[in-house]
Amino acid sequence: MKKNSMIIIFVAVIAAALWCYQASEAQSSAGPTALKMGVVNVAEILMNCQENLDREKEGMEKQREIAEELKKLVTEAEAIKQELQNALQPGSDQFKERRKEWFHKEAQLQALKEYEKESLTIESQVWTESLYQKLLDEIKGVARQEGLSLVLNKDETKLKGRKLQDMFNMILSRKVLYSAPTLDITDKVLENLDVAYAKSR
Numbered sequence: 001m002k003k004n005s006m007i008i009i010f011v012a013v014i015a016a017a018l019w020c021y022q023a024s025e026a027q028s029s030a031g032p033t034a035l036k037m038g039v040v041n042v043a044e045i046l047m048n049c050q051e052n053l054d055r056e057k058e059g060m061e062k063q064r065e066i067a068e069e070l071k072k073l074v075t076e077a078e079a080i081k082q083e084l085q086n087a088l089q090p091g092s093d094q095f096k097e098r099r100k101e102w103f104h105k106e107a108q109l110q111a112l113k114e115y116e117k118e119s120l121t122i123e124s125q126v127w128t129e130s131l132y133q134k135l136l137d138e139i140k141g142v143a144r145q146e147g148l149s150l151v152l153n154k155d156e157t158k159l160k161g162r163k164l165q166d167m168f169n170m171i172l173s174r175k176v177l178y179s180a181p182t183l184d185i186t187d188k189v190l191e192n193l194d195v196a197y198a199k200s201r
Contacts (some may be wrong), residue, residue, distance in 0.1 A: 035149050035150060036146075036148050036149050036150075037148060037149065037151070037183060038142075038143060038146060038148040038150070038151045038152075038183050038184070039151065039152050039153070039154035039176055039179040039183050039185070039186075040139055040153065040154060040184070040186050040189055041153075041155070041156055041186045042135065042153045042155075043155065043156075043157065044156070044190075045186060045189055045190045045193065046131065046132070046135065049131070049135075049190060049193050049194060050193075050194045050197050051131060051134075051193070051194075052131065055127065066112075066116050069112065070109065070112060070113065073105060073108060073109045076105055077102060077105035077106055077109060080102040080105060081102055083098055084098055084102060134193060134196070135189070135193060138189045138196070139151055139189055141192065142188050142189050142192065146185060148185075151185070152175055152176050152179075153176070154176045154179060154184065154186070155170075155173075155174050155175070155176070157170060
């Protein structure tokens with residue numbers, strides 16, 4: 001009886017080992033799991049999303065205000081300069097006082113130009129980083145909804161009219177040369193990004 005039990009156990013172990021081996025071979029012959037991919041046009045979204053369009057409008061208005069302020073300072077400085085050249089006696093107390101005012105106006109004008117230039121650079125960098133992170137989050141969300149394992153940037157920048165070196169750089173840096181329209185999730189990501197932006201306002 002004991003001998004029969006040992007034989008049954010031995011046969012069961014061999015059968016189990018054989019089954020595991022066959023399952024492993026079947027999985028290997030089936031090849032790797034198919035990778036589901038998608039593409040997204042990052043440049044198109046960044047340019048056309050509502051947040052960027054609103055920022056462009058605000059930026060144009062701000063630039064107009066800055067230009068008006070600079071124009072005012074230029075006009076004031078020019079008026080003092082004309083007064084120094086045509087109306088005041090060089091060396092007089094009034095001449096010295098107005099000349100000092102003129103230098104202050106010129107310094108103020110230059111300082112304002114430098115300040116606005118640096119501020120614009122910093123604000124643009126911070127804003128772009130923030131928008132890009134929002135874009136990545138939306139791409140991740142859509143990819144999960146669609147069951148995508150990989151999403152590539154679909155750059156469709158036109159080569160025509162570019163300088164030779166720029167054209168070569170674009171050709172070498174382009175990652176997706178062709179993709180079926182069904183893989184493109186650009187519109188969905190753009191829609192989600194605009195909806196999230198509208199809710200945050």
